[in-house]
Amino acid sequence: xxxxxxxxxxxALAVLAVAFAWHIAVGAKVIPLATVAEAFWGYDETVFDHVxxxxxxxxxxxxxxxxxxGLAVAGALMQGVTRNPLADPGLLGLLAGAxxxxxxGTFTGLTSPAVIPVLAAIGALxxxxxxxxxxxxxxxxxxxxxxxxxxxxxxxFLAALTAIMLLIDETSFEALRVWLTGTLAGRPGTAGLxxxxxxxxxLVVALGAARQVTAMAMGDEAATGxxxxxxxxxxxILVSVVALTAAAVALAGPMGFVGLVVPHMVRLxxxxxxxxxxxxxxxVGATYLLLADIAARxxxxxxxxSTGLITALLGAPVFVWLVRARL
Amino acid sequence: xxxDARSPANSTPLKSTSLCHLRIEGIDVTYSDEWVIQNLSLxxxxxxxxxxxxxxxxxxxxxxxxxxxxxxxRSGRVLLDRRAVxxxxxxxxxxxxxxxxxxxxxxxxxxxxxxxxxxxxxxxxLIRQWSHEDADAVERAxxxxxxxxxxxxxVDALSGGQRQRVWIAMVLAQETPILLLDExxxxxxxxVQVDLMTLLRRxxxxxxxxxxxxxxxxxxxAAFADRLVMMKDGAVAAEGPVGDxxxxxxxxxxxxxxxxxxxxPESERPICVPRIDP
Numbered sequence: 001x002x003x004x005x006x007x008x009x010x011x012a013l014a015v016l017a018v019a020f021a022w023h024i025a026v027g028a029k030v031i032p033l034a035t036v037a038e039a040f041w042g043y044d045e046t047v048f049d050h051v052x053x054x055x056x057x058x059x060x061x062x063x064x065x066x067x068x069x070g071l072a073v074a075g076a077l078m079q080g081v082t083r084n085p086l087a088d089p090g091l092l093g094l095l096a097g098a099x100x101x102x103x104x105g106t107f108t109g110l111t112s113p114a115v116i117p118v119l120a121a122i123g124a125l126x127x128x129x130x131x132x133x134x135x136x137x138x139x140x141x142x143x144x145x146x147x148x149x150x151x152x153x154x155x156x157f158l159a160a161l162t163a164i165m166l167l168i169d170e171t172s173f174e175a176l177r178v179w180l181t182g183t184l185a186g187r188p189g190t191a192g193l194x195x196x197x198x199x200x201x202x203l204v205v206a207l208g209a210a211r212q213v214t215a216m217a218m219g220d221e222a223a224t225g226x227x228x229x230x231x232x233x234x235x236x237i238l239v240s241v242v243a244l245t246a247a248a249v250a251l252a253g254p255m256g257f258v259g260l261v262v263p264h265m266v267r268l269x270x271x272x273x274x275x276x277x278x279x280x281x282x283x284v285g286a287t288y289l290l291l292a293d294i295a296a297r298x299x300x301x302x303x304x305x306s307t308g309l310i311t312a313l314l315g316a317p318v319f320v321w322l323v324r325a326r327l
Numbered sequence: 328x329x330x331d332a333r334s335p336a337n338s339t340p341l342k343s344t345s346l347c348h349l350r351i352e353g354i355d356v357t358y359s360d361e362w363v364i365q366n367l368s369l370x371x372x373x374x375x376x377x378x379x380x381x382x383x384x385x386x387x388x389x390x391x392x393x394x395x396x397x398x399x400x401r402s403g404r405v406l407l408d409r410r411a412v413x414x415x416x417x418x419x420x421x422x423x424x425x426x427x428x429x430x431x432x433x434x435x436x437x438x439x440x441x442x443x444x445x446x447x448x449x450x451x452x453l454i455r456q457w458s459h460e461d462a463d464a465v466e467r468a469x470x471x472x473x474x475x476x477x478x479x480x481x482v483d484a485l486s487g488g489q490r491q492r493v494w495i496a497m498v499l500a501q502e503t504p505i506l507l508l509d510e511x512x513x514x515x516x517x518x519v520q521v522d523l524m525t526l527l528r529r530x531x532x533x534x535x536x537x538x539x540x541x542x543x544x545x546x547x548x549a550a551f552a553d554r555l556v557m558m559k560d561g562a563v564a565a566e567g568p569v570g571d572x573x574x575x576x577x578x579x580x581x582x583x584x585x586x587x588x589x590x591x592p593e594s595e596r597p598i599c600v601p602r603i604d605p
Contacts, residue, residue: 220397225424227418227449271437
């Protein structure tokens with residue numbers, strides 16, 4: 001059992017490494033894998049390909065890893081703690097809240113790299129609270145359905161506000177138009193480092209709490225009986241989900257459905273123990289977004305599609321399948 | 328705590344656990360701003376099966392949840408030995424008191440062995456992960472509940488009675504001296520109810536554990552419990568050995584039930600038979 005887990009884990013990491021290398025190799029110009037390896041072990045700044053890899057492609061691959069891992073773990077935690085198979089940072093409005101807050105920040109001049117993830121976190125938290133409040137006010141309380149409906153309403157509302165702001169300010173509009181579809185094409189720079197901090201915070205809390213999420217998935221009462229401090233755990237998970245969402249949005253804008261699709265794929269293979277689901281979601285989420293970003297760059301090459309459009313194209317059918325199979 | 332309060336040294340399939348005494352001192356519990364329980368005190372005898380019965384809405388499940396620290400208290404205390412349950416770190420409570428809530432839901436696809444293993448949660452930490460002791464406890468709990476044969480099946484593929492046995496295995500694997508169970512037999516066939524109650528009585532008598540079980544079926548409670556607590560309107564209406572409490576008078580007063588109480592000559596347990604107008 002343990003041996004099997006280790007082997008599956010090693011395989012998942014190997015696949016991630018291959019996807020990572022492949023991701024770096026493809027682009028406007030395909031660079032041979034040998035050159036990719038050379039750029040790491042025998043970096044030569046006079047070789048143009050090496051510079052492209054170091055300065056452009058490596059940051060983009062790392063962003064894909066960070067955003068994919070963050071959103072997948074956030075989705076897994078949300079699904080476990082709320083016992084809602086449709087929980088996802090996008091479907092429950094957190095991505096819309098975070099990106100609205102970032103656009104609002106841009107609109108009002110708050111664009112320093114350290115501030116963007118903070119704005120995203122505040123926006124995600126506010127949107128999550130509103131969605132939860134709206135869904136709870138419905139007769140019958142917050143069910144998977146009412147939460148998704150409230151999430152859709154809040155997302156639409158915030159998207160409209162965002163659109164209004166962008167119409168008023170055309171410079172921001174140009175800068176943010178692509179970002180708002182979810183893209184890894186941006187150059188993160190120092191903002192990337194700040195976002196990485198939030199990501200690490202979210203992941204550490206998630207890994208620490210993972211064990212308790214399994215108990216929590218059996219209901220509040222059963223979890224309490226097993227010695228889980230339900231209120232404390234909820235708070236820890238909220239912190240983690242908001243931090244992960246904020247990091248992902250700060251880096252790549254609202255990347256839909258990653259948090260929905262990846263944990264469900266992971267569960268099909270590893271079962272229902274969140275001690276395994278959380279780290280597995282991080283690895284598979286990173287791989288998934290690397291592959292989605294490869295597709296985004298290759299499908300209509302030389303035209304590049306927003307990665308968020310690819311994740312939506314892949315995710316929407318999974319969403320429909322989940323609604324049919326699980327609700 | 329005197330050690331001789333333990334059950335006779337039967338061959339115990341499960342690891343014996345040290346005793347821990349449960350007592351309720353004048354608790355008030357409110358539920359969405361309504362008083363459900365007011366000034367209730369109760370002493371739970373060690374190593375016995377205590378059944379709580381009462382009409383719907385009398386507060387019996389609320390009482391169990393308050394004992395299990397799922398619900399907060401407005402006033403009063405639930406005492407584990409001399410310490411208040413609501414102020415002990417929750418993980419520590421879980422090492423001595425287990426709870427099986429009403430109608431628990433297993434995460435979809437979770438296998439029986441994985442669910443039972445959850446019972447080991449309070450004994451583990453980030454540093455101390457799965458151990459032989461945990462594996463043994465899970466194995467013993469599955470043997471005691473006769474669930475070994477479907478250890479690798481998903482919980483949601485089992486019948487209602489089998490599923491309930493798996494949940495009982497989970498709380499047994501927690502290896503606590505006290506177990507609280509909220510309506511563990513509701514909605515099950517009579518035969519399945521009897522099997523489950525036989526199992527629970529064995530846990531109390533053979534292993535010396537203290538069980539508090541909220542039950543819906545009066546005759547099942549009368550047949551299996553050592554002690555009976557009858558509740559009405561958030562208070563204890565009658566409490567004591569089954570023979571003393573399960574009377575026509577109490578049934579009429581607490582349940583408004585017009586019934587005769589007969590004694591089963593074989594088990595010498597009381598049973599109630601409602602009077603029906605011809």
